[in-house]
């Protein structure tokens with residue numbers, strides 16, 4: 001049986017590892033558009049930007065592993081079509097690859113802002129405008145300060161996880177940082193206003209100039225080789241570089257073109273199988289019918305990519321078990337570490353119960369809807385996570 005995995009990211013890498021661990025002896029091919037073997041992305045916005053790790057340390061397996069595991073890894077190779085009726089993947093070089101089982105692990109790509117894209121046109125701005133998804137992006141951002149920050153100013157657009165982690169790394173490397181975020185608090189949509197305020201306070205204490213409730217309206221060439229960034233609140237700031245972190249969107253083009261059902265991701269059932277009996281999807285691109293949460297969930301988190309990749313591998317080998325793991329996420333910013341488990345939908349939550357040392361920032365929070373804990377987090381309280389995980393899905397007990 002030939003298993004083809006499209007997308008050599010974390011989900012794809014863990015899937016091929018699990019195929020062999022589970023005893024699959026047939027052919028395995030892993031197709032990746034990037035010129036690298038699978039690697040972890042979380043260090044890119046943390047230790048790599050902080051200069052504590054190089055990008056090579058994020059690699060999942062070395063070349064010898066693929067040879068020994070007999071995984072045919074094809075990097076810098078894009079899959080451009082899938083013929084579901086014939087069971088064939090079409091590659092960018094015109095070749096065709098027959099499969100018995102196919103896993104789509106094509107991940108996400110950064111949302112691009114028109115105003116910043118105009119700034120990326122060659123010669124239109126004297127400063128770099130970057131997103132952060134790949135090792136090349138991380139190297140480009142790190143180069144902004146690797147020769148010394150010299151009082152230069154970075155504009156970060158977006159107060160989500162990526163924007164905040166980039167802002168923290170830039171401050172720790174001596175850059176001046178202005179962060180513009182359209183919401184009233186950073187992370188407000190995910191964590192709510194209470195925890196959003198906490199993250200805002202942490203960044204202000206570290207000297208980040210937060211511009212909340214505002215958007216980037218225009219980027220033009222400014223004085224002294226800088227760019228002038230005009231914000232929707234009427235203010236403007238002169239900056240030496242821009243990093244845009246305004247979210248990601250699932251890479252569904254291949255699935256859509258093949259005729260697979262999609263809607264904010266490739267739709268999969270509880271076992272991660274798509275609308276086609278021979279095709280599965282995992283990781284950032286999968287919009288999963290979660291049997292415990294009883295709703296469709298697509299999360300772009302490291303844990304889900306890894307565990308769904310492994311789960312899909314077992315499913316392709318015939319394991320009928322549903323994927324029941326709760327979404328889990330973590331972040332590190334300055335000396336603040338956070339872990340979050342569970343899921344709050346767009347409808348929000350009724351109440352948040354915060355316990356611990358809030359001024360000292362060692363705390364837990366439980367998000368409650370109709371008396372049930374739907375999500376929980378810990379900040380710098382590293383032993384709390386297992387207990388918190390147990391509370392999710394259960395009635396709130398104080």
Ligand SMILES: Cc1cc2nc3c(=O)[nH]c(=O)nc-3n(C[C@H](O)[C@H](O)[C@H](O)COP(=O)(O)OP(=O)(O)OC[C@H]3O[C@@H](n4cnc5c(N)ncnc54)[C@H](O)[C@@H]3O)c2cc1C
Pocket residue numbers: 006007008009010011012031032033034040041042043044045077078079080105106107108109132133134162251254282283284285299300301302303305328329330331332
């Ligand atoms: C900078 C950064 C920091 C992060 N930090 C955290 C964190 O602290 N905590 C956390 O929980 N999560 C974090 N994440 C999210 C986490 O890294 C992702 O959820 C995870 O990488 C998703 O893995 P994936 O394999 O599903 O998709 P991806 O990592 O996007 O990999 C998909 C791969 O498929 C390839 N591909 C796409 N289409 C094709 C095609 N047609 N043919 C061939 N190849 C194709 C892509 O080029 C890509 O290499 C971070 C993400 C980034 C970018």
